[in-house]
Amino acid sequence: MPAYIHHIATATPPFLYSNEFACGRMKGWVTEPRAKRMVEMIYERTGIETRYSASDDFLKDDGELFRTLPDGTINSPTTGQRNALYAKAARELAVKLARKTLAECPQFAKGDITHVVFASCTGFANPGPDYHIIRDLGLNESVERYTIGFMGCYAAFPAMRMAAQFCEANPQAVVLVMCLELCSLHLQVSDKPESIVANALFADGAAAALISAREPSGDRPYYRVQGFHSALVPASEAHMAWDIGDNGFNMVLSAYVPDLIGSNIRAMLVGIFAKREMELDDIDEWAVHPGGRAILEQVEQHLELPDDALEMSRRVLRDYGNMSSPTVLFVLKGLLEEAETDRAMTCAIAFGPGLTVETAVFERCGAAISATQKARTSEQAAVCA
Template identity: 60%
Template sequence: MVDDFNHPRGGSLFKIDEQGTPSNPTTAERNAVFSRASRELSVSVARRALAASGFAREDITHVVYASCTGFVNPGPDFYLVRDLNLKSSVERYTIGFMGCYAAFPALRMAAQFCEARKEAVVLVVCLELCTLHMQLDDRPDAMLANSLFADGAAAAIVSAREPSRDRPAYRVEGFASALVPKGEAEMAWDVGDHGFDIKLTSYVPEILGAELQPLMQRLLLPWKKSCQEIEEWAVHPGGRGILDKVELGSAFPMNRC
């Protein structure tokens, strides 16, 4: 959405001066790019998801949008309804500043809408433009964040209706959530004058590795399942260190992931 990373003199955001020093854009300048790019990307992925789902645009009853890398109003949730020509009665919800795990509360919200209204068809869109908040300094937190977090957008259609036999679909059986309070000080994100400032220490993988197995045992208890009974796992990585600690600190069959 910006030409900065393919431009020899810098692009529209991270401009490079005559001495070869890149600029440090303000939060407002970064957010202005988010305002434009988030709309375009959200509509694009939603249109593709809708086309592949077998549902018509008239079927959509709710829109759930999640992002933590920018703020704008009217936001992408508004333009999803308008640019996709959805019904004006579509209910819109935004989940903000929860981080990369926001996709799960977004899907959970969609599932709850479908449980409450059997005719509900929910469009879920998650979008993050992390490179807008790239910090050009040598702080360990900044370098780690710059190397880990990238840009992306994805969409899904959630419905209680029986899926078409000629369309791929997943069945959502349930959700569970838990807190690991000891990680509170190790990962945080604040709005600064020059983008969003992240705090991300090297202890995050250690905390997850130590807490994951007892945490998963508690979360699986309502389904009367053990970790060993789950045949396939999809782990949100957050870096190689987290994957290594998950494998070492758990009884999961990680070689199958």
């Protein structure tokens, strides 16, 4: 019995920062002239224009968590202080998104939810957001709750895989999957290149999906789950890691990550698709986690994709930055909302510590708006203007 992704919803924290503003702040906090030049160069090349944060500390010098010190540098909050803000902000964002998800998908009522699968790697709380979703929305107290912790940018895939397995085992299951990350709470200011790169890329956001084995209503596009696959890039463990320090969580992010992904991605996918009796040419749409501009360029080059194949991934990176685990769901949502054909085979890919590569194949069914309707809407907008 197949499982379906009926709907994907997204949400962001309230504070929006331009890339220019973030770059200026970081240049003020690093100390070495060489680091200041590096900040400017790296931020300019990210492909990011805006990003969201759960904290407004970056707008002022005396923030709740981050404060600019008399010498112009920034303090380094403890892990406990950062996690306390995570617990508060994650609850608010998770509950807000859960309400939004159900409101946008009237096929399901809150009493239909049987499972909540929550994924995050940027904080810990118990009772956590999964608990508060049930309490604050008034879901059945018998809802099964599962938390997937500390897996990084690819966590949406094990979360969706778990949900699909629940639905395949129980046709009555309706699973709310949520990925929520508050990466900005772990800002680490250092003159080291890897620290500057991490600060330049990561941002905050959340995404949720409703997954069940019920036949979709057909009034909106949806994904039919075809399958998932996990792989590890050889000899890459030291190039991407995420651990807990005394002053926040620490990111290890080597400059070689894009090259490692690029040099392995084609062989990996060819092998994965062969097991499904598929080829690369069978894929119509690509939902690639925009871990950074260089990663997208490497994937595009080594898979020999058309110039516009990763346009949605680039748009998500531009508007939101790398939000870790929710990011690929933002891409999948964008593809659904702009679907112009009744069917497309979609390959979703994300990368994370390890170096881990997670993939999924979905059959996208239904069109959000036809090309004719889109052209007519554009013409009407032009006339109104």
